Amino acid sequence: MTTTSQRRQEYRNLFKQNVEKRLLVDKVVRIIVFACVIIAIIPLGSILVEVFKNGMSALSYEFLTEAPGSIGSGEGGIGPAIQGTLIIIGLSSLIGVPIGVMSGIYLSEYGDNRLARSIRFFNDVFMEFPSIVLGIFAFLMIVLVLGHFSVWAGAFALSLIMFPIIARTTEESLKMVPVTYREAGTALGLKKWVITFRIVISAAKSGMITGILLSVSRIGGETAPLIMTILGSSQFFSSMDVPMDALPLRIWRLSLLPYDSAQLQGWGSALVLIIIILGINLGVRYFFANRKNGILGQLVKKGLHAKN
């Protein structure tokens, strides 16, 4: 040994007696960190309270089912907006989910080449494209070409928001499935697509559904891309080729009106929109809670455990 125990004791003596100070710093950091939580929860809590408090007084059967009355009258309801939101969520999922899932599979299962790297890159960048730009893109591709507003344009625009999110979360969830699962499948002589769908995806399901959910709740509240694609309307859905209403659009239009009645209706619409979006979230969570012991992120933990 090169160093004697005396030298060691000298080293120890060099240690600053700084533990109390460090513990104080630690305490201060804990307080700051907790304050962060409180600071965030105050406005977020306030939103929920205000939306529920103000929205409840607007709610009625007529409000939920009828078409809007004349502007500023405070009559009528938001039936077309609710209907439109459900239609647009459904249609854009129809386009966005399959593309997103398949793209995620490609990135995870075949993603070890230059093409995949550029796809991954553009996927990440695409995800950050401002949604209003995607709205303009849909406007140029569909509305301008057809010469009229179109439900498909809106659905297309929203699907563009969805698919990169789904692709990325799918890829991440699939990647977290240990390689041994795939190897086990290969050892059994299974085909790659069978392995992917039967083994890998079923192991990665909760992560993927979380991603899909995330994207659905994101588009459900999107307003900007709808301005130039479905415009907004006071009528119930009649055709894919005429303007349609949606809750976020309706909220925005109502907030611009100088009438108290419009503001009240705005709160009512906000309440309905929040209930739909939180409902989707909670519904699937509940569904998973039954089968996965309530731990949605379980897969994430499993996957990372396997890595370490």
Place this chain on the structure above:
Amino acid sequence: MGKINLKPQKPGRRPIADKLFKIGATVAGVYVLVMVALLVFQLVSESYPIWEEEGLSFITSTDWNAVDGRESFGVLPYILGTLVTASLAMLIGVPLSIGIAMFISDAPPKIGGPLGFLVELLAAVPSVIYGLWGLFIFRLYFKDWVEQPLHDLFGDSVFLFSGTPFGLDILTASVILAIMIIPTVSAVSREVMKAVPQQQKEAAYMLGATKWEMFKLAVFPYSKTGLIGASILGLGRAVGETMAVTMLIGNATGIAAVPSSLLKPSQTMSSIIANQFNEASPASLHLPALIGVALVLLLIAIAINIVAHLLVTKMMKVKEGAINN
């Protein structure tokens, strides 16, 4: 049964089924490339008239007039408005989010679980509802409790706080933006921090680290990549965010929209599009001008993301190695 079959099973079938599967997946993967190319092409070609008319002054000038015969379009004020609001939002939102993530990732499940759940649910609050709340609730309090005192304190002497606090201005919009990015940034940061292996944390504690030092030694270095990713998500959302900003920034146009004080109205690229798109006639220069704004917005968003992306991939290499240990 019973006999071992050494022949490769069903030659031919397996490659075809798998090939089709691979082709399907590849097509879906390539979809994003096609969309990016089409999008850029469309924006460039449809905004071409305005570039032809205004040239570079479209970017550098501050005029904005859509009236027939006196048409003049300059995006500079909106570029500045976007950058200022998004940066302020980052400045406020990211530290808060990381603090939240630290608290939740480290709290006992009984406390961290519900809080995490709450934050996750609140990430789903649509931007238009943030706008509604900001317009009718937050603005009123913020004006009286923050903006007015700031203005009284510094007055017009400090340019940042000059103007009449009305609640429809850069500061309000930025704070709302900051609130909006908190759920996203904190949720992603939290997951990233939770993914730090227990052994790493124990290594830090073993050395006698306090909790805060443990974060500095074990959690932050390990999760840096993810934390930057989370912040980028926040910045991206702030730059492209439309509705809440449109409802709160006061919607100035032209030279009046150039950010000169936190307490004055401005306009962002996305809000001018949202405000004016439906009024713009395809026959006039107004529509190409707005599409031009979208193109500039897109390029800025892409630039931010590419810079961040390069940073992330550079750090990814460190992390991939770590996973193998």
Place this chain on the structure above:
Amino acid sequence: MTALSLKPTNAEIKEPSNPSSVDSEKYKMIAENVTISYDKTPAVKNITMKFKERSVTALIGPSGCGKTTFLRCLNRMHDMTKNASVTGKVMIDNIDLYDKSIDPIYHRRKVGMVFQKPNPFPTMSIYDNVTAGLKLNGVRDKKILDEIVEDSLKMAYLWDEVKHDLKKSAIELSGGQQQRLCIARALAIQPEVLLMDEPASALDPIATQKIEETIMELKKEYTIIIVTHNMQQAVRVSDYTGFMYLGDLIEFRETKKLFTDPKHELTAKYVQGQFG
């Protein structure tokens, strides 16, 4: 559950059975009536053990016998495990580790730990890994840091392999090197006790041999407590061995005696490889 009926009383087994040498030397660490429970289920039951200065004590026993749990409680690593509770006393130099008024940080300076799997800080260089604990303690002098890095790496038998690239990332090292780096990192804070939780279980035989050589050297200056699955390893490196079974300490004696002349039937069976 024959094991319980075979369990001897604590009086029979808790002292190493060589009183003459025990009296002349100092006990570095004493665990008294330590019981550790998860959600009220005890994993370690009322264990009393004394660890002599400059000795190696091995803890052996079948999986799940509580030896790792016990080891982790010796520097309060258990505070990090949820739902775990500890009763009893752990004294180091006559200070109780579980005294609520003293933050565990004070003790962890004295008690280093090496974990089952190498866990160097992946984003840091070899040098920074070793100095991480020193920097916490406010040591900033580059010359001192360099000196301690060299000393610690030499003690961990890693110096010769890495002395030319201390700036290399820690994860570029092999598994065995990483584990020795972790030993160096633990030694750098100049602890007095070193806890090792199956430090060689994830390593190949050559790396294992190196780690064992390191331990043999280290015991000249440190009190070492090592958990191991490997009985040969216990025989090779330790002076005393405690055999644990289902949370009980069955027998605790000088290693040679425990292996050649086990007092307890269970120990005999385990040592002969009849279960485990």
